[in-house]
Amino acid sequence: GAVVSQHPSWVICKSGTSVKIECRSLDFQATTMFWYRQFPKQSLMLMATSNEGSKATYEQGVEKDKFLINHASLTLSTLTVTSAHPEDSSFYICSAPPRGRPQETQYFGPGTRLLVL
Amino acid sequence: AQSVTQPDIHITVSEGASLELRCNYSYGATPYLFWYVQSPGQGLQLLLKYFSGDTLVQGIKGFEAEFKRSQSSFNLRKPSVHWSDAAEYFCAVGPSSGSARQLTFGSGTQLTVLP
Numbered sequence: 001g002a003v004v005s006q007h008p009s010w011v012i013c014k015s016g017t018s019v020k021i022e023c024r025s026l027d028f029q030a031t032t033m034f035w036y037r038q039f040p041k042q043s044l045m046l047m048a049t050s051n052e053g054s055k056a057t058y059e060q061g062v063e064k065d066k067f068l069i070n071h072a073s074l075t076l077s078t079l080t081v082t083s084a085h086p087e088d089s090s091f092y093i094c095s096a097p098p099r100g101r102p103q104e105t106q107y108f109g110p111g112t113r114l115l116v117l
Numbered sequence: 118a119q120s121v122t123q124p125d126i127h128i129t130v131s132e133g134a135s136l137e138l139r140c141n142y143s144y145g146a147t148p149y150l151f152w153y154v155q156s157p158g159q160g161l162q163l164l165l166k167y168f169s170g171d172t173l174v175q176g177i178k179g180f181e182a183e184f185k186r187s188q189s190s191f192n193l194r195k196p197s198v199h200w201s202d203a204a205e206y207f208c209a210v211g212p213s214s215g216s217a218r219q220l221t222f223g224s225g226t227q228l229t230v231l232p
Contacts, residue, residue: 004160009158041126041224041225042224043121043205043221043222043223043224043225044161045191045222046220046224055151093160093161095160095161102152102167104149104211104220105163107160108153108155108160108161108162109160110158110160111160
């Protein structure tokens, strides 16, 4: 089946630094990728929709200047958490529907756990 | 607003026993319903989905789910659990348009399987 990878899987950083998370579709192209955030024992919350060749669409309450999204190619989207603070510590998950397929067929990455000290 | 409730945070069953994970939803129109499984180090994997038609849906790995409109439920079942089924399970509801942007996930149920 289709595979989505994320890198890194685990990152620890100091408060105030920026962290970049990559999401790659390994065997298919994706014009759209989704970024989610998951707190412990809570559900996945959609943060933003990454669109290849155009600006990302952010959900209400998500700071676009803090969570920078770049959809560099049809197989890569990056999420940069700028000036990270401890409250940004969370599990970040990306997903992607194959190009031309319905969005409900999205494939999920394994997630990136971010800890900000 | 749409919402999904998974009442059981954690369930423990013995290998070979039957399993039922509960999911209740609130949605103003005809919902699309999904069950995903998340194993450590792996992404969420779609087990099954309900769009319309037969209210009993068959999925992968021997799972099935039944849509009950009158009860606003979409419970996941498996007749005989295997140790490899230990994972976290998420129910999700979305619009009939299939937009992933409008999916709402439950908070998950952690399944432990005893030998």
